[in-house]
Amino acid sequence: MKYVEFCCVVSNPTEDILDILVAELAELGYDSFNTEGSTLKAYIPEVAFDGNSSAAIVNKYLSADGVTISWEPMPDKNWNEVWESNFEPIIIEDKCTIRAPFHTNLPKTTYEIVIEPKMSFGTGHHATTYQMVEFVLANEFKGLRVLDMGCGTGILAILAAMRGASDVLAIDNDDWAFQNAEENVQRNASGKVRVALGDANLLGAETFDVILANINRNILLADMSRYVDVLKNDGLLFLSGILIVDIPIISECAIGLGLTLLEQKDRSGWVALSFKK
Structure with a gap:
């Protein structure tokens, strides 16, 4: 599946503004996000991408002089495979382990859930x-x-x-x-x-x-x-x-x-x- 990367760089972001943008963009169909400092990168299938709607979400919360937005098509590759390679196991309250089939030698907890990490939330x-x-x-x-x-x-x-x-x-x-x-x-x-x-x-x-x-x-x-x-x-x-x-x-x-x-x-x-x- 071909994807588009939507990039938003915010000058002096408030503590929660990037989280708000993630929540709003998710409603447009974006299914993956990466936040580093003042930069938010969001990914959406090319067939679902609408640049105007995406920009409108950003402009709803930020003034034009405080943000830079751009987007570009991503190379065609198996994004699920890439996502899997970055999937780390998680242990919650030392009671529940959530892992992929390829994770081994983890601490034992009361509950262990094994999921195949596809791109569902x-x-x-x-x-x-x-x-x-x-x-x-x-x-x-x-x-x-x-x-x-x-x-x-x-x-x-x-x-x-x-x-x-x-x-x-x-x-x-x-x-x-x-x-x-x-x-x-x-x-x-x-x-x-x-x-x-x-x-x-x-x-x-x-x-x-x-x-x-x-x-x-x-x-x-x-x-x-x-x-x-x-x-x-x-x-x-x-x-x-x-x-x-x-x-x-x-x-x-x-x-x-x-x-x-x-x-x-x-x-x-x-x-x-x-x-x-």
């Missing part, structure tokens, strides 16, 4: 996935029915099953992520996890004790009422994929739907929230 390296894993590790899942919205690689669904969930439905609207999640579920022998291709429109009469949604602000706001509809009374809703600046609007929406805020996590400017119905 959710390897545990990003702050949002890391925080959601922390939530899963800290809460009771035994015998519970779980929904994982925007499942990406399937890490959260797989871990919920390992933690004793009786049934897990994992949903993603990206075909690449859907296939990757199915592969990872099989790789980890997670027979209690079902993977589906789609979005919140798939939700019907089935109800859940716990809902995990690591997506982005706009989708969370649009689909929150559906989550509440299928969440059992006293059920828990864990949300991430949002920045600190998003907390007020996300909390207002959740509380307006009858949810109570229980906990807030903050890591590298990214936030994870837990609510109870």
